[in-house]
Amino acid sequence: MLTIVGELINTSRPAVKEAVINRNKDAIIDLAIRQAEAGATYIDVNCGNMINNEEETMEWLVNTIQSAVEVPLCIDSPSAAALDVGLGLSRYGRPMINSISDEEERFDTVLPLIKKYNAKIVVLCMDSTGMPVTADDRMKVVRQLHKKLNQAGVADDDMYFDPLVKPISSVGTAGIEVLETIRKIKSDYPNVHFMCGLSNISYGLPNRAILNRLFVVQTMTLGMDGYVLDPTNNKTMADIVTAKALLGKDNYCGGYIKAHRSGLLG
Amino acid sequence: MxxxxxxxxxxxxxxxxxxxxxxxxxxxxxxxxxxxxxxxxxxxxxxxxxxxxxxxxxxxxxxxxxxxxxxxxxxxxxxxxxxxVPSKGKIIIGTVNGDLHDIGKNLLVMMLESRGYTVIDLGVDVKEEAFTKAVIEHQPNIVGMSSLLTTTMMKIESTIKQLIADGVRDQVKIIVGGAPVTQEFADDVGADGYSDDASTAVELCDRMMEEQCKLQELGV
CATH class of the missing domain: 1.10.1240.10 (Methionine synthase domain)
Structure with missing residues (x-):
């Protein structure tokens, strides 16, 4: 089972910010419906750059989205207060929180929210000592966070580790270190899940789409089972459906054939 | 030859x-x-x-x-x-308190150095007081602050306030940047300059240094 978090409802995208400022419900509903129809299993809600009224914006966005679709939400914010508002209003399925890390303040403020809302949690492989570079750096944080979450009663099945994808343009080994991290997490903690945004991998390089698409396939091969992405991008979704079939995770190739009949595969 | x-x-x-x-x-x-x-x-x-x-x-x-x-x-x-060693000017740069992101900052450091500036890179998660300390120690022309997160963006403001409180604000030009930062924000918090990528940040520093030279020639 793959988890696809639709990333389009984010006020750092100018069109969404404008819709939010004008309280244009139709624009937000359109994004929610299109992502749900394209196969999003979660819809991300991020208004972190509305620094003066994030909580109010979160409330409006969550209510607007849920007036049109019944897909669970991934509440995405640097502010624990905004997370609290979004999670409190989530009505369909179990919500997801993006994200917790081992930065002290972040961990302490987000952990109670996981418990309070029985939420699934995106776990960022990062602590207050800085950005990890190697797979080993990441595994140190993974072990620490897994232990702490486990002790707090969070089930492996509810943890979605984000290996922290960085651009290969600035550090050439950024891709391979992520692949190695997935392999290690998969072997040490077989029951946890993964979540990551991919587009960072291609920052600073031309023709970003091809890098993003191949990295989906590479990470899936190592066991990645969750992505934050634009599900209305047919090419990405076609890659995912096809990779699933090739990896033996598509019974009777049913998903692949269905995608063919719907025209997704081109 | x-x-x-x-x-x-x-x-x-x-x-x-x-x-x-x-x-x-x-x-x-x-x-x-x-x-x-x-x-x-x-x-x-x-x-x-x-x-x-x-x-x-x-x-x-x-x-x-x-x-x-x-x-x-x-x-x-x-x-x-x-x-x-010819230097176009001295610049202190850092990612603000609570923020660990440095890809953009590192790119700017590299481009400033290649332009001939002396750059003192304070790294990431730089506390407000550390900026002051560095200004006193290194006497730079320009101080650059970066923040990638909306949560830490406010630390740009508190750092500038700290520089004011410590009486060193007016010795330097302050430039700010990072994904959530805008020109409007830069104006609000009292920065002297903003740019949205590394190349224009270098041009911004060039302009600031030219201005400083002119003022010096005029004896201001």
């Missing part, structure tokens, strides 16, 4: 192997080391910068060019004293 133009071409191409022989040849020919730096090595980066800005060159190529320049610098630097 090697020429200064060969050196800048070599930097442009990011030819890490070729640069050493080329620079050594020029040194052996008796070419002024300062000239090798300014017109050869930095000269090469001055060709790279606009190509990067216009999208014809990409981040890894710029890094390769900068590394090539630095390889050449290693040979030239021992031949001159620190005072001889």
């Amino acid at each position: 090697a020429t200064l133009q060969d050196v800048s071409q070599c930097v442009l191409e990011g030819d890490l192997d070729g640069i050493k022989d080329l620079v050594q040849d020029l040194i052996n020919e008796g070419v002024d080391p300062i000239l090798i730096i300014n017109e050869g090595l930095i000269g090469g980066m001055n060709i790279v910068a606009p190509l990067f800005k216009s999208g014809e060159m990409f981040v890894p190529e710029v890094m390769e060019s900068a590394d090539t320049m630095n390889e050449g610098m290693k040979l030239v630097k021992p031949l001159i004293t620190d005072e001889d």
Whole structure:
């Protein structure tokens, strides 16, 4: 089972910010419906750059989205207060929180929210000592966070580790270190899940789409089972459906054939 | 015979192997080391910068060019004293308190150095007081602050307030940047400049230094 978090409802995208400022419900509903129809299993809600009224914006966005679709939400914010508002209003399925890390303040403020809302949690492989570079750096944080979450009663099945994808343009080994991290997490903690945004991998390089698409396939091969992405991008979704079939995770190739009949595969 | 133009071409191409022989040849020919730096090595980066800005060159190529320049610098630097090293100005830069993101900042550091600035990189998660301390210690012309998160963006404001409280604000120009930062925000928190990418940030520093020079000439 793959988890696809639709990333389009984010006020750092100018069109969404404008819709939010004008309280244009139709624009937000359109994004929610299109992502749900394209196969999003979660819809991300991020208004972190509305620094003066994030909580109010979160409330409006969550209510607007849920007036049109019944897909669970991934509440995405640097502010624990905004997370609290979004999670409190989530009505369909179990919500997801993006994200917790081992930065002290972040961990302490987000952990109670996981418990309070029985939420699934995106776990960022990062602590207050800085950005990890190697797979080993990441595994140190993974072990620490897994232990702490486990002790707090969070089930492996509810943890979605984000290996922290960085651009290969600035550090050439950024891709391979992520692949190695997935392999290690998969072997040490077989029951946890993964979540990551991919587009960072291609920052600073031309023709970003091809890098993003191949990295989906590479990470899936190592066991990645969750992505934050634009599900209305047919090419990405076609890659995912096809990779699933090739990896033996598509019974009777049913998903692949269905995608063919719907025209997704081109 | 090697020429200064060969050196800048070599930097442009990011030819890490070729640069050493080329620079050594020029040194052996008796070419002024300062000239090798300014017109050869930095000269090469001055060709790279606009190509990067216009999208014809990409981040890894710029890094390769900068590394090539630095390889050449290693040979030239021992031949001159620190005072001889031409500097366009001194810049302190850091990612603000609570923020660990440094990809953009590092890119800017590299581009400023290749433009001929002396850069003191304070790293990430730089506390407000650490900026003050660095200003007092290094007496820079410009202080740069970066923040990638909306949560830490406010630390730009608190850092500027700290600089004011410590009485060092007016000694420096302050420039700010990072994904959530806007010109409007920069104006609100009382920064002197904002740019949305590394190339324009270098141009911004150039303009600020030119202004400072003019003011000095006028005796202000």
